[in-house]
Amino acid sequence: MTTRTATGPVRIESRWARPLQVGRYLLLFAFACFFLMPVYVLVVTALKDPVQVSVSRMWELPQSLSLNGFREVWPKLRPGLVNSVLLAVPVSIISSVLGAANGFVLSKWRFPGADIVFPLILFGMFIPYQAILIPMVRTMRDLGMQGGLDGLILVHVIYGLPITTLIFRSYFAGISDELIDAAKVDGAGMLRTLAYVALPIAPPAFAVAMIWQFTSSWNDFLFGVMLTSKENWPVTVALNNIAGGQQVPFHEVMASGLLACLPTLLVYVVLGRFFMRGLMAGALKG
Amino acid sequence: MNAPLPGTRPQAANIPLQRARPEATGIRLEQVSKRFRGGVLAVDRVDLDVRPGEFVVLVGPSGCGKSTLLRMIAGLEAVSGGRIWLGDQDVTSRLPQERDVAMVFQSYALYPRMTVRRNLGFGLRMRHTGRPERNRRVAEVAEVLGLEHLLDRRPAALSGGQRQRVAMGRAIVREPKAFLMDEPLSNLDAKLRVSMRAQLSRLHQRLGTTTVYVTHDQVEAMTLGQRVAVLRDGVLQQCDTPQHLFRHPVNLFVAAFIGSPSMNFVAASVSGGAAHFADLRVPLPAGSSLATADRQVILGIRPTGFGVAESNGWPTLRAVPDVVEELGDERNLIIDINAPRVDTDATRAAVAARTADDALLLPEEKARFTVRVPGDHPVSIGEPLDLAVNPERLYFFDPETGQTLR
Numbered sequence: 001m002t003t004r005t006a007t008g009p010v011r012i013e014s015r016w017a018r019p020l021q022v023g024r025y026l027l028l029f030a031f032a033c034f035f036l037m038p039v040y041v042l043v044v045t046a047l048k049d050p051v052q053v054s055v056s057r058m059w060e061l062p063q064s065l066s067l068n069g070f071r072e073v074w075p076k077l078r079p080g081l082v083n084s085v086l087l088a089v090p091v092s093i094i095s096s097v098l099g100a101a102n103g104f105v106l107s108k109w110r111f112p113g114a115d116i117v118f119p120l121i122l123f124g125m126f127i128p129y130q131a132i133l134i135p136m137v138r139t140m141r142d143l144g145m146q147g148g149l150d151g152l153i154l155v156h157v158i159y160g161l162p163i164t165t166l167i168f169r170s171y172f173a174g175i176s177d178e179l180i181d182a183a184k185v186d187g188a189g190m191l192r193t194l195a196y197v198a199l200p201i202a203p204p205a206f207a208v209a210m211i212w213q214f215t216s217s218w219n220d221f222l223f224g225v226m227l228t229s230k231e232n233w234p235v236t237v238a239l240n241n242i243a244g245g246q247q248v249p250f251h252e253v254m255a256s257g258l259l260a261c262l263p264t265l266l267v268y269v270v271l272g273r274f275f276m277r278g279l280m281a282g283a284l285k286g
Numbered sequence: 287m288n289a290p291l292p293g294t295r296p297q298a299a300n301i302p303l304q305r306a307r308p309e310a311t312g313i314r315l316e317q318v319s320k321r322f323r324g325g326v327l328a329v330d331r332v333d334l335d336v337r338p339g340e341f342v343v344l345v346g347p348s349g350c351g352k353s354t355l356l357r358m359i360a361g362l363e364a365v366s367g368g369r370i371w372l373g374d375q376d377v378t379s380r381l382p383q384e385r386d387v388a389m390v391f392q393s394y395a396l397y398p399r400m401t402v403r404r405n406l407g408f409g410l411r412m413r414h415t416g417r418p419e420r421n422r423r424v425a426e427v428a429e430v431l432g433l434e435h436l437l438d439r440r441p442a443a444l445s446g447g448q449r450q451r452v453a454m455g456r457a458i459v460r461e462p463k464a465f466l467m468d469e470p471l472s473n474l475d476a477k478l479r480v481s482m483r484a485q486l487s488r489l490h491q492r493l494g495t496t497t498v499y500v501t502h503d504q505v506e507a508m509t510l511g512q513r514v515a516v517l518r519d520g521v522l523q524q525c526d527t528p529q530h531l532f533r534h535p536v537n538l539f540v541a542a543f544i545g546s547p548s549m550n551f552v553a554a555s556v557s558g559g560a561a562h563f564a565d566l567r568v569p570l571p572a573g574s575s576l577a578t579a580d581r582q583v584i585l586g587i588r589p590t591g592f593g594v595a596e597s598n599g600w601p602t603l604r605a606v607p608d609v610v611e612e613l614g615d616e617r618n619l620i621i622d623i624n625a626p627r628v629d630t631d632a633t634r635a636a637v638a639a640r641t642a643d644d645a646l647l648l649p650e651e652k653a654r655f656t657v658r659v660p661g662d663h664p665v666s667i668g669e670p671l672d673l674a675v676n677p678e679r680l681y682f683f684d685p686e687t688g689q690t691l692r
Binding site: 176178179181182183184185186187188189192196197200201 | 357360361362381382383387388389391392393395396397398399400408409412413456460466
C-alpha cells in the first residue's frame with residue numbers, strides 16, 4: 001500500500017498471518033456449529049406448533065412461533081423445579097461451607113495426620129453412585145429420611161464434600177502462610193482466623209464449589225428417584241416422566257428441557273463474576 | 287528528618303507518642319533448639335538474653351536459622367528443646383495468641399479484604415478491646431505513622447512503603463510485650479529502606495518496646511541493633527554491640543560477615559613476634575598471645591586498616607591497584623597480594639551471604655585485598671603505590687578452627 005504514511009500504526013506480522021487467521025476462524029466456526037446442533041434442535045423444536053413437530057423435519061425453522069409446548073409442560077414441571085431449587089440451593093451452600101472448613105484445616109491449620117486424612121476424603125470422589133445405591137437407600141430408610149428432600153440434601157452434601165474440600169484446599173494452599181501467621185500472632189484462634197481472614201478472600205473458591213455442587217445436584221436423577229417420594233421428585237424425574245410416555249411429544253420434551261437447564265445457566269452467570277482475579281491483591285508485597 | 291518535604295506527611299519524628307508504658311519485658315532463650323521433621327537441625331542450643339526495652343538484631347546468611355528462631359519466640363514454631371521466657375513467664379508451650387507479642391512480616395501479610403483501619407484494629411478486636419479504646423489507639427498510631435488519610439483504603443490501593451507502615455502500625459497499636467520483625471524492610475527500594483531504617487530507630491527510642499529484628503543485611507544489623515547476634519548454621523556465634531562485633535570478632539565467620547567491604551584474609555605465618563606474608567614483616571601488637579608462637583595463621587586486615595605510607599614506622603606494602611572504585615569521599619582499591627588466598631567454609635559462607643560486592647569474578651590462587659583510601663589520595667590503575675599496614679588493626683585466626691587468636 002503506497003498510501004500508508006510512515007506515522008500510522010504499523011503491525012509487524014508474517015505475510016501469511018491474515019490468511020491463516022481467516023482459516024483459523026473458519027475452522028472454529030465449523031466446530032461451533034457442530035457442537036451447537038443439539039442446542040439448535042432443542043430451541044427450534046420447543047418453539048414449534050405441535051402439528052409441525054416431526055422427526056423428518058426437525059432441522060426446519062418453525063413456521064410460526066408457538067409457546068404451546070411451554071404452556072402445556074409448565075404445570076407438570078413446576079413442582080419438580082421448586083423441589084430442585086429447594087434441593088440444590090441448600091446443597092451448594094452447606095457443602096461449600098463444610099468444604100471451606102475442611103480445606104482450611106487441611107492446608108493452613110494442619111493437624112497430625114492431615115496427609116492421611118486428605119487422600120481418604122478424596123477417595124469419596126471416585127466412588128460410583130451405583131456402588132453405594134443399595135446400602136445408601138437402606139441406611140436412609142433406617143434413619144427415617146427416605147421420601148423427603150432432607151435425606152436427598154444430606155446425601156448430596158456428603159457426596160459433594162470430597163470435591164469441595166479439594167477445591168478449597170487448593171485455593172487456600174495458594175494463599176501466604178504469613179497471612180495466617182499474622183492472624184495467629186494478632187490473637188485469632190482457628191475459627192476466627194477462618195472466619196475473619198480465610199473466608200473473606202475465598203469468594204472465587206466459593207463460586208467454583210457452588211457452581212459445581214449446584215449443577216451436580218440439579219442434574220442428579222438416580223438419587224432423586226431412589227430417595228424421594230412423588231411429591232418431592234426433583235425436576236430430572238419430572239423430565240423423565242414427560243419424555244418417557246407411550247408417545248413422545250417432542251415439543252413438550254424440548255420445552256421442559258430448556259426450562260430445566262435455565263437455573264444452572266443462571267447460577268453460572270451470577271457466580272461467574274466472582275471468578276474475577278485480584279481478590280488477593282495487596283495482601284503481600286507485590 | 288528536619289522540615290517535612292512538601293507533599294509528604296509528617297511521620298514518626300514529629301509527633302510524640304507518650305504513654306506511661308508498663309515495664310518493658312525481656313526475652314530469654316535457654317538452650318533453644320529446633321529440629322525439623324526431615325532431621326535438619328535449624329537452631330542449635332541458642333542462649334540469648336534480650337534485656338527489657340532492648341533492640342536486638344539476629345543476622346546471618348540465609349538458612350542460618352534466624353527466622354526460625356524468631357518464629358519460635360512468636361510461638362509459630364514449636365521448640366524441639368530448650369525454654370523461652372517472656373519476662374518471668376515461661377511461654378515455651380503457649381500458643382502465639384497467648385504470648386502478647388506482635389510480629390511484622392517480610393511480606394507484610396496485611397488482611398486483603400480489610401481496610402487499613404480494620405487491619406490496624408484487628409489485633410485489638412481479637413483481644414476484646416472495646417470499640418472506643420480501639421478507635422482511639424488506631425487513630426493515634428495512624429497519626430504517628432502518617433496513615434490517617436489512608437484509613438479507609440484496602441491494602442491493594444497502597445504503595446509498598448505505605449503497606450510497610452500499616453504492617454508496622456498493626457504491631458504498634460497492640461502495645462505488645464515485644465516486637466518481632468522478620469526482614470520488614472527487605473521489600474522496599476534502597477532509598478525508602480534507608481529512611482525507614484532511621485524511622486524505626488526513632489520509633490524504638492520513643493516506644494522503648496523490646497524488639498527482636500531479623501535481617502540478612504549486616505549493614506541494617508549494625509545500624510539498627512543495640513546488640514547484634516550473628517548466627518551461622520543454627521549456632522549463635524557472637525552477640526555483642528555493633529562496635530564490639532566489628533572490633534573484636536570471635537571467629538573468622540563473624541570477621542568476614544561484619545563490615546563492608548569485608549575483611550581481607552591472607553595465609554600468613556607467625557614467628558619471632560611478627561607476622562609474615564607476601565615478603566612483608568608486620569610486628570605483632572603489644573601483648574599478643576602469639577608473641578612467642580611459631581605457627582601458621584590466617585591474617586585478617588580490614589580495608590580501612592591501611593594508611594598512606596608515612597614516616598610512622600608502619601610496614602609498607604608496594605601494590606598495584608587492579609581496580610579503583612570511586613565512592614566520592616573515598617576510593618576502594620583492589621590489589622593483588624603475592625600470598626595464597628584463604629578459602630575456608632567460613633569465609634565463603636560469609637561472602638556468599640552478602641551482596642556480591644566483593645566476590646571475585648576470576649577465582650585465583652592469589653589473595654586479593656580491598657583497600658579503602660581517602661578520595662584525595664592520587665591513585666590510578668596500574669600505577670604502583672605504597673600502603674602502610676596498621677599493626678594495631680591486624681586480626682589472627684586459627685586456620686583449623688577459625689577462632690580468633692589474640
